[in-house]
Amino acid sequence: MAILITGGCGYIGSHTAVELKKAGYDIVILDNYYNSKPEALRRIEELTQSDIPFYECDIRDADGLKRIFANHSIDAVIHFAGLKAVGESVAKPLVYYDNNVAGTVTLCQVMAELGCKRMVFSSSATVYGMNNPSPLGEDMPTGAVTNPYGRTKYIIEEILKDTCKSDPEWSVVCLRYFNPIGAHESGRIGEDPNGIPNNLMPYISQVAIGKLEKLSVFGNDYDTPDGTGIRDYIHVVDLAYGHVCAVKYALLHTGVEAINLGTGVGYSVLDLVNAFEKANNVKVPFEIVERRPGDIAVCYSEPSKAERMLGWKAVRNIEDMCRDSWRWQSDNPKGFE
Template sequence: MDRFDAVIHFAGLKAVGESVDKPLLYYNNNLAGTITLLEVMAQYNCKNLVFSSSATVYGSPKEVPCTEEFPISALNPYGRTKLFIEEICRDVYGSDPEWKIVLLRYFNPVGAHPSGDIGEDPRGIPNNLMPFVQQVAVGRRPHLTVYGNDYNTVDGTGVRDYIHVMDLADGHIAALRKLEDCKIGCEVYNLGTGNGTSVLEMVDAFEKASGKKIPLVTAGRRPGDAEIVYASTERAESELNWKANEHHRRSVAASLVQGIYVAERDRQLQREGPELALSPLWSEFFHFRLIRKLVDDADLSIFGGIYEYKPPQPSSGTVKSQELSPRFVIAFRGTVNKADSISRDIELDIHIIKNGLHTTTRFEIAMQAVRNMVASVGCSNVWLAGHSLGASMALLTGKTVARTGVLPECFAFNPPFLSPPIERIKDKRIKHGIRIAGSVITAGLALAKKATQQVSQNHRALPAPPDQFAALSDWFPRLYVNPGDHLCSEFIGYFEHRNKMEEIGAGFVERLATQHSLGGLVMDVVSGGKNTEAPVHLIPTAVLTVNMSSSRDFKEAHGIHQWWREDKIFDTKIYQYK
């Protein structure tokens, strides 16, 4: 009989003010309902739970950002129901270690699904700030009531950590994947942005975005409201591999890469100076400044650049726990189809096909820039980003430093995957059969190569070389692919095929095959074993984002522009090498 594998528990009354007026209603609904749910789950042996808790369990913290280790002491009945349910979950796990429970402490959700199908327009009185603001903007309400203007904050209004609901949704998916970890017990994670923003700052941002003025009326503080609350998200980032503002991060990275494309066109068309150059338009909007251009020594084209983040001075001391943006971004463009650069770019494209990108002077220049920047400011302050040919450059430089334990954030848009376009085959059985055959052949050749190397090492009494593929398993580059782009779409099948091979009991074959490419093994034979660098596209782990929206043609499917748009449907999955 089919059964549920896990439960995500969202249900519950959630208005702070109402909970103060009707505490018994909240205790009866939220606590009794959860106890009933846990009893039914235990009855049917479904012992995997993700519970939507709340940052209200921190009460009014003495310091910020709030870490998961902070003392918990809610200020209102709603917060206390969340706190009590967390304790109930811990007791349930303590009595039966078969339970796996993730407690997600939300901060302040805002926004809606970009399709507009699921909006932020509740039938009754809203419980959150932004629906009130929106209802004032469209004329349903005469003004926005701001509760409290005498807090010890930047402008006297309360400070909260506002997180988009799409980021929260991704956090729940990450939590479900965490439940697959056999070591998990009852764990708690903050879901926030790590930034504190006041009520008036949120209103100001809405006014600038919408062009509408929001009339304000000030009232006294509401009972149970804290002054300043925002999250530390380090645990969720490290253990769930989750971070808020994914769309913003993706858009920024793609725009900076586009800035490098335009910088090269500025060079070719001699558009110099602030009045003529167009490339700054792609970076300065996000407060990034191009501080160094990476120039190819063969044709003097600009193939990359180093951006520095120069945020504006916070107005009146805005509360920030950490910058969502990195201090530096090293971005690489792809092929530019113009006379001044096309020949050199195609030469680099051929090097990718021949698995020789690492032998080029362009790679050496890029690698030196990455090493110097990481050594200077630390890898946590550096992003790598690239598109097409530039995506291969970003991945290769990232892989090179990742082997030493340095794990930079990497955004690879439409990265080339050199393989026959099997993903374009519509019949799933044929497609799966071809992949199985390819895996068996690749694994067989890899075993033969490994045996030959082992004999050679034994003759020369050499130690076994380290497993460079497994050494990359802690690095999660972000790959962005489009099924309509045959140059990168094979990444979809590359990762999905691993799971299918595990399901049919052929995991060992695929674990070996996934470390090699059939073309790479052939090239290795042709070169007499001199080419020791693995193909760029062979990656053990990744965060794979697929653009599920249809594309009109290959040019659109391969374009960088799709990755900063909000009207696309993206599907993101995390793949980890086991």
Template sequence: MNQVRMAEKILVTGGAGYIGSHCVLELVEAGYIPVVIDNFHNAIRGGDALPESLQRVQEIVGKKILFQELDILDEAALRELFQKHHFSAVMHFAGLKAVGESVQKPLEYYKVNLTGTIRLLETMKAHGVRDIVFSSSATVYGDPAYLPLDENHPVGGCTNPYGKSKYFIEEMIRDLCKAEKDWNAILLRYFNPIGAHESGRIGEDPQGIPNNLMPYVAQVAVGRREYLSVFGDDYKTADGTGVRDYIHVVDLAKGHIAALKKLKENCGCKIYNLGTGCGYSVLQMIRAMEKASGREIKYKITARREGDIAACYADPALAEQELGWKAAFGLDKMCEDLWRWQVQNPTGFSNN
């Protein structure tokens, strides 16, 4: 019987976002059927009742994307969704994600991220769905005791409620897998995703002032902002500015496809870093973006930002060993793709 495998339906929560939308695209390319939910907290509406990001994913892949506007805090709506579709696994991206805002609004962050995840897990359990890929973060490592960071580095010393919420969810899922042996979970600790799909049609579209370095740098390059503030040049790094592990968002998305395949092995609970293993400083990133854009990027050195650490980069060896995944794109490609997205969409997904 060489019957074609029935295409598996994968629930993607928060799938209209930056990483989610790139994963939806890779899912379709890999032969899965993504069913996407999002509450439009961060997403821009497009036509067809779809988020603009997914409207564009549809154009790129030439296939219709199944989407429903839904908040994971809405138990009844979640239940209905699971009754309607038979999911083979869940990719969980939904949640609030601004570090600074989490310090100001801790309760809101805990409510959305923790309660939302509990409702999702309960609904999965009630409908016999036992496989999940969770988007965690390198923030769970806190201030690094050593570098590069491997998966055995202590976690939980987080400096903000956003990081703590990711850590708590990791613990929750680990406990669940320990108690109920039929669950499989892969916790992916992202480092710093940047870049965009090479079509230039989808990318990162921060609402308001960008919290992350590279969207801000790109907005300065395109003339949307006057200059970049570099928070501190007195760190113990080669040039005094903060060092991070930047990874192309398409590489990151492909890591999720590799994780889905791993779930099929009944792997229990596994944790993997998704990074390149290379650390670049803020000034190196500015230079790389100047090269990609052919523009000068003005910056000013200002005081350190509270809670920032000097350096953070991954040991990505485990993901390569166990998932057969490795980041393929280097810094130049990340910046070229980011620049293409920025030039083609100077105001992001909204066309005003």
């Protein structure tokens, strides 16, 4: 019983690969190394003490995908592969629609042709858009998204719903992530962004280690206790284990489910900075700058469906997230290089 992980060398993919192996699954990894590095695969193998079948392949390459399915008995696919930078998606929408949406359609066509109809899809809380109040629940309307990246996630969810409706043999779990941070407790794998980070935690860690001068906090005039934006931060290892639970569910059921993966607790930007400084005894200089267009004041999950349906609940706290992020950053100042 093998699970194919697309984008399995990326931040969340690599942690999920480790958790799947720990749970006793055989895995096959596909990645095109667009936003990841070969060293990540080596470290996954080191942590799992195993040789992992790997294919450098793009999800838009139908023949390449068919070769993987010919070489391995694949029971389910966890689909992470996709471009993920909001700003870049605004500048290059066609690249995002081609890679994320067309790539997923190609993957699903190959899966259907070869009789593998179980998928866990890496979706995002961004599908809830700007108009829903937190806590965000799975029954709320989706689609009022503000950028092409978020729209690709929404469109893919709709494509997967339509696919399940048209063919009752399909089983899909769309996992809507909130804000994954942290790293594996070994410090061997973690988030390794190309260039200047888009996400808050790698930015904080790079300021703390001296790679970047200071953190820019986008706005301190939101309607929140300290004026900075509130988000639902979740430890990446908790998130990864959520995929193990979702695969187990997908193998036993049919139809489509959307499920939040979050803690249900919101922390502000300054809460995170303070927790990071306290957990690691370091300083993170910051300055307040203008709000970013499209940012909302508060976003956190209602996570009870995951516990009810998957038996999953986040167990790591904000201190764990900060400590593990810093261990990864300080042990690997240049990431996977």
